[in-house]
Amino acid sequence: MLTYQDVVTVDLSRLTTAAVDWDRMADAFKELERVYKSAVESSANEGEWVGVSASAASTAFTGTRKQFAAAQVEARAIASILRDAHGQFVRLIGRVKDVVEDARKGGVAIDSEGRASRIDAQLVHVPEDHRYVRAPDKSEIWERTLKQAVQAVDDADQGVKLALHDAAGIKSLFQEAFDAATGRAHEFNADAVGDIEVVEARLAREYADEILAGKRPSDLAEWQRLMRDNSDDRDFSRTFLNSLGPDATLKLSNKLHDLAYFDDTKSKQAYLNINGGIADSLASATRVPQFKNADGKPLRFGTTAYTEAFEQWKKTPEATFYNEWRTGLQKHGDDEYDLRIAGERHAVGIGHDQKVQGYQTLATLLQHGDGYSGQFLSDITDDMIAAETKDPDIWDLRGTFEGKDGWFANDPVDATLGVMARDPETAAGYLDPGTESGKEHYEYLLGKDGRDWDVVDTVEYRKSETYGRDVEDADSRHGLGLALTAAATGMDPTDPNAQAVGHSEVNDRVFKHSLEYLSKQGDDLAPALRDDLAKIMINHGDEVYTAMSDQSGTRTPLDQEQVQEITKQISRNRDSYVILTEGMNYAIVDAFDDKTRAPEDTLNAAGYAVGFMEEARYNALQGDLPDMTWDKAWSYHLTGAALNFIPGVGDIAQRGADMVTTKWIEGEMQRYEDGLVKDSKTTYQTRQDQLNALAHAWHAENSEWAENEPGYSKEEGIYNRIRAAANDGNDKNDGVAGAQER
Template sequence: MLTYQDVVTIRIGFLTTAAKDWDDMAGGFEELESLYAAKVEGVATDGTWVGVSAGAASSRFSATREQFAAAQVEARAIASLLRDAHAQFARLISQVETTVEEAKQADMSVNSKGVALYDLSKLDSKRSDPSYSQDVLKVRMAEATWTKAIQDAVQAVDDADQGVKLALHEAAGVKSWFERAFDQATGQGYTFNGSAVGDIEVYEAREAQKYADQILAGEKPDDLEEWERLMRDNSDDKTFSQTVLNHVGPEGTIKITNQLNTLAYDSDQRNQQRYLGVEKGLADAMATATQDPKSEFYKNWNDGLKEAGMKRYDWQGEKVRGYQSLVTLMQHGEGYSDRFLHDMGDDMIAAERADQGNDNWDLPKRFVQERDEWFANDPLDGLLGIMSRDPEAAANYLDPKNDPHPDDGKTEDNDRLKYLTRERDWDVQDSNWHRNPHDPDSIWGDPLHRSDTEDAQNRAGFGAALVAATTGIDPNNSGGGYVTHSEVNDRVFEGALKHLSAEGNDFPPSLRTPMAVAMGNFGDEVHQATSAHNDGESPLDRGQVLEVAKQISRDQFSYATLQDAINREIVYDINTGRNGDEEPLIRGGRTIGFLEEARYQGLKVDFDDQRSEATWDAKWDYHTWGGVVNFIPHVGDAAQRGVDVVTAKWLEEEMARIDSNQTRDNLATGTDKEGRLEALADQWRRENPSAIRPDDRYGTVDIVDNAANNGNETAKDLAGKGS
C-alpha cells in the first residue's frame, strides 16, 4: 500500500510523457501496417501469385497485418489509460494536500506519517481548570478525526493505483506464470490485444462482475479485499456502476445482498466488515447509476425493481421480499437522488394498498428480533430513514403539494403524509407460531394475521423523515444547527399537526419525540399559537397544537424535549422585546399555562397505566435530551441569557412533583409552575430595568401568573370543544 510520504512526494508528470510515447508508438504501428499491407501482403493478394502456396501465404500475411492493427489499439488504449491515471492521481493527491492544509488551519501539525498532532503546550494555561481533562480529550478526538481523514485520502490514492495496475495489465495482456506456461504448451504465441479499451473503470467493472458472479453461484469471492477495493474506489463512477448493475440486474443485486449478509452475520463473521464494505460500495453504485430519471438505465432498473422488489426469496429459513433486502443494502449507501427514493417509496405504497391483507412485509417475531438492528423488515420505514439523511428529499416526499408523477404532464397533489400517519398498517411482525414460512401469501399462510404487532423499530424511519422534512435538518447529523424553513417545511409541519391530532389517543408513541422536536423547531409559531387569545391571532390551528402537545406529554422524554425548546423561545422573546413591553412576559405565562393543561390531559389518559407511571416517576436527566438544542431556532447571547435559570427552576419543579408523589395528578394546579413563572418575571425585570419599580416584583409576578391561568383556561376551553 502507498504511504503518506509516497503520495506527497510522487511526481506524476511522467505519466503524460509516457502516454505521448505510446500514442507515437501507435502511429508507428499504423505506418508499419500500411507499409506491410502494400509491400508484403499485397504480393499474395494482387493476383500475380496464385495457387496453394499463395493462399497459405495470404492467410499468414493477413494475420501479421492484423497484429499491426491490434498493436495500434493496444498502444492507444494504454496511452488513454495513462492519461486517465494522471487525471485521477492529480485529483486525489490534491485532495490529500487539501485535507492536510485544512488540518493545519485547525491548529494541527501533520508529521511524515500523515498523523495529525496538536501542541498540548497551548493548553498549559488551563491545567488548573476543571475542564482541562475534557479539553485534552477533545483535542485527542480532533487529532484522530483529522488523522483518519488524511488516511482515507491516502487510501483513495492507493485504491486508484491498484485500479490503474489492473487496467494496464489487462490492456497489455499481461498473464500469470501459469497462463504463460499453458500458452507455450498449446503452441499459442504472444499476440497484441486488439480488444483493449482505454477506460480504467471498464476493466474494474469486469473484475467486480467476476466476484459478483461467484457470490451468485453460492461461492465466496476469490479475493474479498480486492472486491471491496473495487467497489470503494469506483462506486462514484457512472460507467462502472451501471456496468456492474446491468450485469447482475435488480434480482441479482437482491440475491447478492442476501448472500453477503449471510456471510457477514453468520458463516464468515471474521470478515464481516469487508462484506459490509462491499455492500456499501454496491449501494453507492446504485445511487450513482440512478441519478438521471430520464435515462434508459433508470427506466429499465426501476421497471425490474418493481417486479424483483415484491418477489419472495428464500433466505435463512424464511421467504423475504426483495424490497426488504434491497433497503437493507441501501442503508449502507448515500447520495441517492430524490426521484429514485420517491419512486421507490411510491411503488412500495402502491403494493401495500393492493394487498388487502396488509401482510406484505410480515415476518415472524423471532426472525425479526434476531436481525432487528440491521435488517429492513419494514422496507418502507427503512426507506424513509434513508430519506431523513437528505432533508430536502424527505420534505418533498411528505409535502402534500409534491407531484408524484412529474413526467405525465399533469399537476397533482399526493396523500403520502396522510397515508403514513393515518392509514398505513404498521403491524409488520407476526406474533403467532402458525405462520407457514413456505407459502406466506396463501389464505392459510398467516391465519392469525390479526395478532400481528409493531416491531421494535416501529416508525423509526418515518419519525426521522418527519423531523428532517419539517425542520430541514438531518436528525442523524444535526450539528449544523437551525435551518430557515421553506414553504415545503411549513406545509409538512402543518400537515403533520392536522393528521396526527386527528389520531387522538391513538397517536403513535414512537412519533411523540419526533413531533416534540418538530414543535420545538417551530417554537415561534407554537408559542404564538399557545399564547393567542383567539384563532385569528394564531398562525396554527390551536386545537391541533393542543392535541399534539397532549399526546407528546404522555411521555417524559418527549414532554421534556418540547418544554426545553419552549422555555428557550419564551426567554428569547423576553430578551429581544421592546423596553418596557409586557407582551413577551404575558405570552410566556399564557404558553406555560396552556402547555400545563396539555400535560394534565395527556397524563390523565394514562393515569392507570403502570408503565406510564414508571416512566414519569423516574428521575430526570436533562443531559439525555440536550442534543435537541441543535434544532432550536435561536442561538447566541439573546437566546441563552437567563434560560439556564428558567430551565433549572422548571427541572426543580419536575423533581418536586416526583418527590411529593404528584407527578401524575393535581397537574392543573398553579403550584407546579410557580417557580418557573417567577424566574420568567425576574428575567423580564432584568431585561427592562428602566421600566420597573425595584420594589414591585410582586406586580410583575402577578402579571405572568394571571397570564398562565388564562392560558390554562384557554386550553381547557379548546379541549371542551373537542380539539
C-alpha cells in the same frame, strides 16, 4: 499504500507525456502494419508463390500482421488509461490539498507526514463577551479527513495499476505458463480496454459471480477497494449493475448479508462495506440530472415544473438505465428470495423457511447507501405502495425485526422513507400537502384509515398452531417519523451534526398541515410519532411559543387548539415531553431578549406558556392508558438530543435556558417522589423551581428596566408575576383543551 508525502509531491505531468508517447507508438505500429501488409503478407497472397508453402506462409504472415494491429489497440488503451489516470489524480490530489487548506483555516496545521496539530495562536472572537477564546481542537477530525482523502488517491492508484496490467495482458504465473505452452506467450492484447472503470467493473462482477455461486470472494480486500473507489462513478456503476441485472443484484445483496451476519461474521464489516458500495453504485447509476428553469435556477423536486422536466428526460437515451432498472425492480419486487434472518427465524411451524420479497431486499440494501436522486426514491416508494395496495399482506413475516435485527427492512416502505429523510428537500416534496401527489402520500401514510402498518404475523395455539392477528413491528413508523421531521424542518434528522435552517414554504406547509391533520386524531395518534412531533414543534419554536403564550389568541399564526392537542399527545410520553419542554425553555429565554416588546409582556408570556404546557401534560396523564414510564423514577442530564433542532441554539442570550431546564427536571423528579405525577396541584406549586429559574433568567436580561419599575426590583416579585401568569394560563387553557373540572 501511498503516503501523504507521495501524494503532494508526485509529478503528474509524466502521465500525459507518457500517454503521448504511447499514442506515437500506436501510430508507428499502424505504419508497420501497412508496410508489412503491402510488402510481406501480399507476397504469399498476390504473387506467383503458390502451394502448401504459400498457404503456410500466408497464415503466418496474417498472424504477424494481426499482432501489429493488436499492438495498436494495446498502445492506445494504455494511452487512454494514462490520460484517465491523470484526470483522476488531479481531482483527488486537489481534494487532499483542499483538506489541508481548510484545516489551516480552521486552526489546524498539517505537517509533512500528514499529522494534524492545533495552531495555538488561533483565536475566535466572541463579540457578545468582547473577548477572544481559543478555537476548539479539531485536529483529530482533520487528520482523519486527510487520511480518507489520501486513501482515495491510493484506491485510484490501485485501479490504474489493475487497468494497465489488464491492457498489457499481464497474467498470473499459471496463465503465463499455459500461454507459453500453447504458443501465445508473446501476443499483444487485441482486447485491451482503455477505460479504467470498465476494467474494474469486470473484476467486480467476477467477485460477485463467486458469491452467487456459493463461494467466498477470492480477494475480499480488493473487492472492497473496487467498490470504494468506483461506486460514485456512473460508468463503473452502470457497467457493473447492468452485467448483473436487478434479479442477480438482489440475490447478491442477500448473500452478502447472510455472510455478514451468519456464515463469515469475522469479515462482517467487509461484506457490509461491499453492500454499501453496491447501494452507492445504484445511487450513481440511477442519478437524475439537476433540472433548471430558464434563469438557470434548480427546479425543486415535487413541483410541476420539475415533474414536467423529468417526464421529458425519461424519453431521452440518457434515461435508458433508469427506466430499465425501475421496470426490472417492479418485475422482481414481489418475487421471493432466500434470506437466513427470515427463513431460519423459526425452526419449525409457521414462519419456518419463510421467504422475503424483492422490495424488502431492495430497501435493506438502500439503507447502506447515500446520494440517491429524490425522484428515484419517490418512484420506488410509490412502486412499493402499489405492490402493497394490490396485496396488503405482501410484507407480512412471522417475527419482529428490530434492535440487533433492525438492519433487515421487513417494512420496505417505512425503511425507504427513512432513507428519504436524509434528503429533506425530497422528503418535503414527497409529503407536500400543497400538491396532489404529496397530499395523497401524506394521508395514505399518516391517516387513521390509510396504510396497514401491521406487518408481523402472530400465531395462536389451539389444537394446533394457527395464524393469529397481524400486529405492528416494534420499530414501526420509524422511517415515517424521520421523513416527516425532515419535511417539516428542512433538516436531516439522521445527522447528529445537523443544524436548524430557514424554513421553505413547503416546510411550513407540512408543519401546519401536521398540526391540523394529526390533532384531529386525538388519542389515536400513533405513539411512535411523539418524539418526531416534539422535534418539529421546537424547530418551529417561535410560532409554537407565540401560540402557547398568546393570552388574547390574536397574535398567533397557529391554531391554539391544534397546538394544545399535539402538545398533549407529545406529553403522553416522558421522553417526548422532555424534548418539547427543553426546546420551549430555549424559546422562552430567547424571547426575554426581544427588545420590540415591553419587558412585562415577555414575562407574562413566559408564565402563560408554562401554564399552557402544564395543562397539556395534566390532560395527557388523565387518559385510561398513559405511558407507564411516567410512573417510574427517572434521572436526566442535558444530552442535547434535540438541541440541534432549535434555531439559533448556542447564542449567548440563550445560556440561561440550560439552568431553566435543569431546575425544571429537579422539580419533575420531586413531583414523582411526592406522588404528584397525576395530581391536580396547580402549576405554580409543581413548577416552582422552573419558574424561579425563569424569573432569574428574565431579570438577567431586563435588570436595568426592572430596577425602575415597582414590583420588579426583586426576583421574588418577578417570580410572583410569572407564577400568576402561569396559573392564569393553566386556568384559561381549560377551555382550549377541554380539560375536566378539577
